[in-house]
Amino acid sequence: MNLTVHGRNVAISDRVQDYVDRKVGRLDKYLPRIREARVELVRRETRASADRYTAQLTIWASGQILRAEESSEDLFASIDAIADKMFRQIERFKGRRFKSKRRDAAAAAAAVEASATQLPDDSLKIVRTKQFVAEPMLPEEAAEQMELLGHDFFVFYNVDSRSLNIVYGRRDGNYGLLQPRTN
Numbered sequence: 001m002n003l004t005v006h007g008r009n010v011a012i013s014d015r016v017q018d019y020v021d022r023k024v025g026r027l028d029k030y031l032p033r034i035r036e037a038r039v040e041l042v043r044r045e046t047r048a049s050a051d052r053y054t055a056q057l058t059i060w061a062s063g064q065i066l067r068a069e070e071s072s073e074d075l076f077a078s079i080d081a082i083a084d085k086m087f088r089q090i091e092r093f094k095g096r097r098f099k100s101k102r103r104d105a106a107a108a109a110a111a112v113e114a115s116a117t118q119l120p121d122d123s124l125k126i127v128r129t130k131q132f133v134a135e136p137m138l139p140e141e142a143a144e145q146m147e148l149l150g151h152d153f154f155v156f157y158n159v160d161s162r163s164l165n166i167v168y169g170r171r172d173g174n175y176g177l178l179q180p181r182t183n
Contacts, residue, residue, distance in 0.1 A: 001024075001025070001034045003036075003039070004037075005038075007040075007041045009044070010042065010043045010075065020039050024057065026083070027086055027087065031061055038058045041055050041075065041078070043075075052073050055081070057086050064093065066089050066148055068089060089148060092148075136158075137156050141156075143167050146168075152169055153168040158179070163179060163180070164180065166178040
């Protein structure tokens, strides 16, 4: 597993690096196909000291992306919390994957994050562009991947309709599926 640790307003000392290596390295025995892991540690000056240190862990394993984020008043407590949260996500992911009826079609896409900002003169400006690989999967698998990432929508290649589709979370707690077509 290739592990990278980045810090924003946090010095990544040898002690912190070793602690992250030990905590995240344990996840490899629960999900041995982890190709890459990235830990981002952030320190913010907030009024609430309980949210001072934020740790985010992103794991890439066999086309799947798993992400966990936790905040606390102590850097090491945040690292412990993301390791525990990621363990629960791996267990949930493995349970869903092995219960799936059509495992052969499963492979998840990278996260899609695009944002457009409304400018004062009512003209739209694209402020970020992101490219990704749309992996083939079923709509149910795309909804699971969207939930694992914690996103509001997910773009994927639908193996049933053989087209690019979007699954999104609805306000009533259900999911919607957008299937574009041309005239």
